[in-house]
Amino acid sequence: MRNRIFIGILLIYAAGLAFFVYRAMMDIDPRYRESAEESLVETSHMLASVIEQDLDEYGEIDTPRLEALFRRVYARPFEAQIFSVHKTRVELRVYVTDSQGLVIFNSLGRDLEADYSAWLDVSQTLAGRYGARTTRDVESDPLSAVMYVGAPILHDGRIIGVVSAGKPVQSFGQFVEAARQNTLRIGVLAASAVLLLAAIVSVWLIRPFGFVRDYVRWLRQQRTLHPMRLLRRLRDQLRGTVAELRDALSGRNYVADYVQTLTHEVKSPLSAIRGAAELLQDAEGGDAPQMNEQQRKLFLDNIMRETQRIQETVDRMMELTALETQRTLNRVATVALLPLLEDVAASAGAAAAPRGIHVKINAPGGNADILAVDGDAFLLRRAIANLVDNAVAFSPDGGEVVIGLQAAGRQLLHVSVKDQGPGIPAYAQDKVFEKFYSLARPATQKKSTGLGLAFVHEIASLHHGSIKLANAPGGGAVATLTLPRDTA
Template sequence: MSKRNRIFIAVLLIYAAGTAFLLYRVLADLDPRYRESAEESLVETSQLVAALVEQDVRDGAIDVARLDPLFRSLYARKFEAKIFSVTKRRVEVRVAVTDGTGRVLYDSLGRATGSDYSRWRDVALALRGEYGARSTLDVEGDPATAVMYVSAPVRWQERIVGAVSVGKPVQSFGQFVEDARRKTIYVGVFSAIAVLVLAFIMSVWLVRPFGLIADYVRYVRAQPRISLPGMGRRALGVIGAAYEEMRDALAGRNYVADYVQTLTHEVKSPLSAIRGAAELLQEAGMPPGERQKFLANIMREAGRIQEMVDRMMELTALETRRALEHVATVPLNPLLEEAVAAAGDAGAQRDVTVRLEAGDEASVEGDAFLVRRAFSNLLDNAIDFSPSGGEVTVTLARQGRKAVVQVRDRGPGIPEYAVDKVFEKFYSLARPHSRKKSTGLGLSFVREIASLHHGRIDLANAEGGGAVATLTLPLAPA
């Protein structure tokens, strides 16, 4: 197990231990807090009953005659009180009245009349004028039968002549404690699980960069000599690879679905043309000239689909790359000369001149084949939009640590509505000479090549008319 994983597991264990301790403290504190709340209510009830009993004191003697019918009626009452998740249906409070010596004069349950309560802490303290409370088991050895009692003194002419002891079974509010304990456990467990899941997700996002840094450190140690530009490019490559992985994970099916939907839309038009031409060819008596025309349409549209599929496969292969597989120092001047020579033949068919004005010598680190393909795509695009007799100019210049290649045509330029769309897949403008559109993948292909070489591509309208494509690539270290 790696150090990263051990640290991650240790952090999770510390969190789990902290959460367990917090839950334990909260759960252990629930019962005392509920008991304190119940005791506060019993204090007020005992004072109320004591005030009631004091109304029936005659010459220092307590008269409890009216208490019995009062509590009989109280215990016989029918009601249903919905208190959150608990339903209460009967009165459980109990009352005992003693004289000044602690002898029970009245017990609401009828169990302890005549008993000596002077030994009970709450009664003994109340008879001395102090606050008294106790908790006693109804059934010895059974904690579930515990009853809380609070006593209050009964006074006559500033003299204590007895005490009132008010009790309430712990079980009556214990169900609230159990409900609160259950909910607290649920919330704690669910929170712990949620945090663990979040920690795992965050580890994928956070631990991954540390792994990349460790890989980069190993790479630096393995180098026989240190080259700061090379280290910088390597670091950018590592970060770029991580970004590509993140993009693929986030895009997922939506990325593929968008590809399929767009490709289907673009293929629909040539397929319709092929189908229409094929249906017309089935008609009898068609002149040979018309037949050749429709056959040519079929071949042209089939070729368009084939070109679209080929370009799409190349573009997809580029987009799935994390970095260039074969990196070497690539002189740009010879590549531009080859691309201009090849484009000159294509331009001659429409009387378009392609001219190279490479003023500076420049080299980049990358894949010579892909760089040549980028130049060819830019030149083909410029020739397509050039008028008959026009000129395409190619320039190469150095700007700081970058090589800048510009391809300019003298065509109609880019319409304002298309400026932000020219690099979108399958987006294409009609060629001025043929009014036909291309596959719309050429500029996307160039953009991917530029990205793999840590450069960029821009297309804008040029001063004086036409459009200018600017390919910027970082220079190779001297």
């Protein structure tokens, strides 16, 4: 039963996701072609205006200026790194015909005086309509296709020729392939996340059926059915099921964690990708404006940003899950806190420098070795670094983050991190350590994964300490990590 439910959920989701990814990937190439055609329209009309300026008084088309221009531009050395594509040469093609469709100029230096009047870009333009075509240079090679768009050359209101600008389809095919790979990568990542959720949900969904199945199996094995024995067996099974459920739903429940991960983190990136696909479909329908280069770049940037968001959530979730399964520390040693704080401050200071934020340490003088705790140096560093990163994120530009270290009697040490940010709103003070709860950063108005403070809380618990976050008296917020002191 569990396997059937799991396979059913998986097939339904896989079919829906596969259809969505397929449509998105198939829509990418037409959108790039439309954008390339739009730029060719502007290029051809710009060249037509240049040629019209060189017409003599009889309206004769003169092309020496174009010949010199393309001879120089084809020989011009340059390098351009466009995302993952390295471009080193101009691939634009241009030819000019007279009013009869005969070629009088070709930037590639071929087919001069050839009759192009049958080509759509020439015949339609000479007829006063929009003319465009896509033709293969080599009939058997689809990668040799070239897009052409024509523009009329006018003299005294008459069409006396055509200038047609062309672009090899292969020149933007690399961008199409990169966009397809990014879309496929997001689809695979989303499928993996839901596959994990489906496995967990299928296990817990079948639990009531398993209880009934086990009880019926026991009944079949009984030679006689005594009412009291039936009741006792039912009571024992119920008690065992409730105990198992209570253990599974105690504070370290992976099902709840992954459900929250899906609903809070995976659903939002998937919605963003779905929205981008809908924009592509709208553009294809013709009612919406065609997508230009800036809009396509925005779409790709959005995919990369949402991919990084999912990856960050997965990484932080794995770290937090590993901590939650630990009952005790694996490595315990005496950790001097002052050198550790200095290391954290140096790393955070470099990251905060572009915003003019200064990170400093306020610690007592004297022998720093007595300010030590028993614990895991790596985890403690991660916890304090999380607090400092959080303080930097909420600090204003040019602000200051102060890391404090002080003893509280002979038993405890306090590590405090104070910022000059807006502080904690009243409605959030009892939620800041909940998983996936996050406040918008003042500088970017964006939220984090909401797992950082939960991560710190787990580390504090493993060290038999505590963590508090409150508003500071002089403004801003202060986080205080309390740890048992090493008195040896």
